[in-house]
Amino acid sequence: MNRSVQPPPLPLPLLFLDVDGPLIPFGGQGYPTYGPPDADAHPLLARVDPALGPRLAALPCELVWATTWMEDANEVLGPRLGLPRLPVVDWPEPSAEDGRGGRHWKTRTLVARAAGRAFVWVDDEITAADRAWVAAHHPGRALLHRVDPRLGLGEADFAALDGWLRTGR
Secondary structure, eight states: OOOOOOOOOOOOOEEEEOSBTTTBOOSSSOOOOOSOOOTTSOGGGGGOOTTHHHHHHHSSSEEEEOSTTTTHIIIIIHHHHTOOOOOBOOOOOOOTTTTGGGOOTTHHHHHHHHTTSOEEEEESOOOHHHHHHHHHHOOSOEEEEEOOTTTOSOHHHHHHHHHHHTSOO
C-alpha cells in the first residue's frame, strides 16, 4: 500500500511591524486624525487609523511588534487598532556592528529572530544595505518593505504585503 505522507505545513511568515512612520505618519502636513488620544498619551496617536488593525490582522502572517515602543505597542496601539497582544522584538544593547555599512540597527536582530523563517519587515528606514545584508545572511524568503513616513501604510503597501505573503507558500 502506497501512502503518501504530507509534510507539515509551513509556519506563517512573520511580519515585523514598526510604529513611527508606518502606523504614525510624520514629516508632512495636514494629517487626518481619528479621535483624540487620552490626555496623557503621545500626541501623535490621533494619527493612527484604527482601520489599519483589521487590515493587518487579515494578512496571512504572524504579526510582531518591531519598534522602540516595545511593550507599549501592546498597551497603547494594540487596543486603538483592535489587535490582540502581539509578540515584541526584544532589542539587544547597541553594539559596534549596528549601523555598519549603512545597515539599520534592527536588521541583525530581525534576521536572528526570524531564524530562517520567511518574514516581512515593514519600516520607514529600510535601505539597500539592509536588503543586501538580509539576502546574504537569511536563508529564507524575506521582504523588506519601506513605507513612506509622510504617508504611513496605504493601499499600495497592503497590496504589496498581501501579494508577497500569499506567494511562495
